[in-house]
Amino acid sequence: xxxxxxxxxxxxxxxxxxxxxxxxxxxxxxxxxxxxxxxxxxxxxxxxxxxxxxxxxxxxxxxxxxxxxxxxxxxxxxxxxxxxxxxxxxxxxxxxxxxxxxxxxxxxxxxxxxxxxxxxxxxxxxxxxxxxxxxxxxxxxxxxxxxxxxxxxxxxxxxxxxxxxxxxxxxxxxxxxxxxxxxxxxxxxxxxxxxxxxxxxxxxxxxxxxxxxxxxxxxxxxxxxxxxxxxxxxxxxxxxxxxxxxxxxxxxxxxxxxxxxxxxxxxxxxxxxxxxxxxxxxxxxxxxxxxxxxxxxxxxxxxxxxxxxxxxxxxxxxxxxxxxxxxxxxxxxxxxxxxxxxxxxxxxxxxxxxxxxxxxxxxxxxxxxxxxxxxxxxxxxxxxxxxxxxxxxxxxxxxxxxxxxxxxxxxxxxxxxxxxxxxxxxxxxxxxxxxxxxxxxxxxxxxxxxxxxxxxxxxxxxxxxxxxxxxxxxxxxxxxxxxxxxxxxxxxxxxxxxxxxxxxxxxxxxxxxxxxxxxxxxxxxxxxxxxxxxxxxxxxxxxxxxx
Amino acid sequence: xxxxxxxxxxxxxxxxxxxxxxxxxxxxxxxxxxxxxxxxxxxxxxxxxxxxxxxxxxxxxxxxxxxxxxxxxxxxxxxxxxxxxxxxxxxxxxxxxxxxxxxxxxxxxxxxxxxxxxxxxxxxxxxxxxxxxxxxxxxxxxxxxxxxxxxxx
Numbered sequence: 001x002x003x004x005x006x007x008x009x010x011x012x013x014x015x016x017x018x019x020x021x022x023x024x025x026x027x028x029x030x031x032x033x034x035x036x037x038x039x040x041x042x043x044x045x046x047x048x049x050x051x052x053x054x055x056x057x058x059x060x061x062x063x064x065x066x067x068x069x070x071x072x073x074x075x076x077x078x079x080x081x082x083x084x085x086x087x088x089x090x091x092x093x094x095x096x097x098x099x100x101x102x103x104x105x106x107x108x109x110x111x112x113x114x115x116x117x118x119x120x121x122x123x124x125x126x127x128x129x130x131x132x133x134x135x136x137x138x139x140x141x142x143x144x145x146x147x148x149x150x151x152x153x154x155x156x157x158x159x160x161x162x163x164x165x166x167x168x169x170x171x172x173x174x175x176x177x178x179x180x181x182x183x184x185x186x187x188x189x190x191x192x193x194x195x196x197x198x199x200x201x202x203x204x205x206x207x208x209x210x211x212x213x214x215x216x217x218x219x220x221x222x223x224x225x226x227x228x229x230x231x232x233x234x235x236x237x238x239x240x241x242x243x244x245x246x247x248x249x250x251x252x253x254x255x256x257x258x259x260x261x262x263x264x265x266x267x268x269x270x271x272x273x274x275x276x277x278x279x280x281x282x283x284x285x286x287x288x289x290x291x292x293x294x295x296x297x298x299x300x301x302x303x304x305x306x307x308x309x310x311x312x313x314x315x316x317x318x319x320x321x322x323x324x325x326x327x328x329x330x331x332x333x334x335x336x337x338x339x340x341x342x343x344x345x346x347x348x349x350x351x352x353x354x355x356x357x358x359x360x361x362x363x364x365x366x367x368x369x370x371x372x373x374x375x376x377x378x379x380x381x382x383x384x385x386x387x388x389x390x391x392x393x394x395x396x397x398x399x400x401x402x403x404x405x406x407x408x409x410x411x412x413x414x415x416x417x418x419x420x421x422x423x424x425x426x427x428x429x430x431x432x433x434x435x436x437x438x439x440x441x442x443x444x445x446x447x448x449x450x451x452x453x454x455x456x457x458x459x460x461x462x463x464x465x466x467x468x469x470x471x472x473x474x475x476x477x478x479x480x481x482x483x484x485x486x487x488x489x490x491x492x493x494x495x496x497x498x499x500x501x502x503x504x505x506x507x508x509x510x511x512x513x514x515x516x517x518x519x520x521x522x523x524x525x526x527x528x529x530x531x532x533x534x535x536x537x538x539x540x541x542x543x544x545x546x547x
Numbered sequence: 548x549x550x551x552x553x554x555x556x557x558x559x560x561x562x563x564x565x566x567x568x569x570x571x572x573x574x575x576x577x578x579x580x581x582x583x584x585x586x587x588x589x590x591x592x593x594x595x596x597x598x599x600x601x602x603x604x605x606x607x608x609x610x611x612x613x614x615x616x617x618x619x620x621x622x623x624x625x626x627x628x629x630x631x632x633x634x635x636x637x638x639x640x641x642x643x644x645x646x647x648x649x650x651x652x653x654x655x656x657x658x659x660x661x662x663x664x665x666x667x668x669x670x671x672x673x674x675x676x677x678x679x680x681x682x683x684x685x686x687x688x689x690x691x692x693x694x695x696x697x698x699x700x
Contacts, residue, residue: 023554038646039611041555065612065645082646 017138020128025109028121035104037061038083043104043124049096050088053081056096063090113137116152117184151177223247225254288419458507552580556606559649571653573604581606585617587653589696590661594688595623598696602632602656604649614643615652624684624691626665626674634659635669 039061066079078089105125111118136154144160161177169189196216215235223246241247570588583604589595619632668674
């Protein structure tokens with residue numbers, strides 16, 4: 001019974017303290033890199049030498065390395081040397097010289113229970129013994145006979161510590177034997193040292209301390225965004241900020257940057273809006289001035305009679321006594337920025353002048369009597385329109401910044417009006433031609449109806465005449481009835497004359513109809529629109545009437 | 548949590564921080580010490596000069612017995628690196644040796660940038676171009692480096 005209990009305890013004690021992993025140890029001094037295994041990067045643990053290339057590895061490392069990539073071989077573990085790739089194998093006598101083993105065994109390490117508080121520094125070959133036998137922080141079974149719970153070796157003398165207590169700082173419930181470890185590493189209210197400034201703070205405040213208060217923490221200059229790359233400890237940050245131009249300028253410049261960004265965003269939005277508006281405006285322009293219309297208007301304007309031009313210019317000069325007229329004259333002759341702008345009094349005149357002005361610009365001395373008549377009024381315009389004598393915009397009553405603006409706006413309004421008028425004109429034109437076409441059709445139908453009737457009459461008359469003539473010819477050879485025949489001839493002659501007259505009347509009627517038809521056709525052709533199909537139909541109608 | 552981080556990985560990470568290889572930096576993730584963000588500068592004198600390429604590196608559980616997994620995150624025109632950034636390099640596959648480390652592998656990758664090997668291609672199209680018209684291929688590689696591998700300001 002005693003024995004079994006002992007064995008039981010022993011096995012559990014083993015579980016509390018697993019064998020020390022030599023690769024996880026912290027070394028007190030810096031060791032030579034030549035003592036380091038190339039695979040685990042730790043000082044050799046049970047080193048072996050590969051006889052083929054003399055490279056040394058830990059036994060476990062080289063076995064593991066070869067096992068992972070080669071299958072089982074009956075001649076023992078073999079593979080390539082990890083360092084030089086020489087094919088090698090692990091023989092029974094691969095152990096290295098004693099000197100290497102001694103070198104790594106002599107290395108001094110910290111006790112693996114260092115985190116728990118053990119300050120022992122022992123040679124590596126003795127660390128397992130230290131943990132198993134001497135280390136006060138190793139966990140063993142409670143010495144109390146009735147208790148089998150674990151306890152640290154150094155506390156074992158104090159009797160059984162397996163009773164509940166509560167932490168004085170954080171009031172957490174725990175067992176007495178764990179209290180020290182709790183204070184050391186768990187309790188939120190324990191005092192810890194900040195790594196940076198070595199001051200003592202509560203563990204729960206450590207994060208905040210590091211972030212905000214720790215004077216040894218390095219912080220970047222407030223002018224970092226402007227390009228100052230200096231980082232200084234928080235304690236010296238003030239000094240730096242005083243000397244750094246970036247830090248001084250930072251608040252102002254950052255604010256400006258912010259505003260700049262805002263304005264840029266606003267500008268972007270505006271430009272997008274403008275784009276949309278421009279697109280819309282161009283669409284509208286495309287609708288108002290289709291490319292064909294402009295040229296036809298120009299060509300029509302070029303055919304304006306000189307008299308009309310003269311009248312227009314005369315009106316322009318007549319108005320030049322009024323301030324607006326003067327402005328117009330100035331614009332026409334001198335500035336040439338906005339030649340189309342004239343007094344808004346007469347829309348039609350404006351329209352014509354806007355069309356004629358380019359000609360004027362191209363040829364300073366236009367043909368016709370104008371050059372002889374007009375120099376006087378134009379020169380007077382020059383005088384009035386000279387910059388000193390220019391009437392102030394207030395006289396126009398408009399809220400415009402300058403006369404040029406006024407003229408421009410006037411020009412715009414006139415242009416609009418002009419387009420309205422031109423559209424109305426084209427509409428009227430269309431309606432008119434439509435009406436004429438309708439009228440034509442009706443008349444033509446009537447004419448064709450009449451023509452058909454006339455043709456019928458003609459045919460009847462022809463038939464009657466031919467039958468009468470046949471009858472006359474058939475009767476004239478009979479001698480017996482000369483008198484009666486003469487009488488009949490007389491009668492026939494009279495009848496024939498009547499028929500002749502009737503035929504003549506019918507043919508005159510037909511010619512008259514033809515003439516009417518031609519007239520209608522001419523009217524149709526002259527009605528402006530004169531579409532090709534209409535014309536063709538007209539001629540075919542004519543042909544039918546002729547037939 | 549799985550097994551504690553092997554001492555070797557901790558040591559390698561520390562050494563990468565304390566004695567960085569020129570032109571190479573590797574930074575472990577805060578939440579996963581086996582996952583590294585790597586930056587590799589294009590070697591001087593190569594067509595990747597001036598570029599900064601970012602890679603991801605993952606150390607599997609049985610590292611160092613198995614090679615780390617590495618992938619280019621930056622696009623690169625190279626016959627041994629495919630569109631997904633996978634690298635065709637012998638030491639990352641069959642020729643891995645546990646004696647190799649993160650730093651040596653990254654140096655190998657930097658060397659691969661300096662000496663593309665179109666005879667053992669991973670990206671067939673690039674390798675073809677490289678073999679048939681090397682001047683044009685190098686020009687493209689330079690352009691891609693300018694386009695994709697510019698260091699962040």
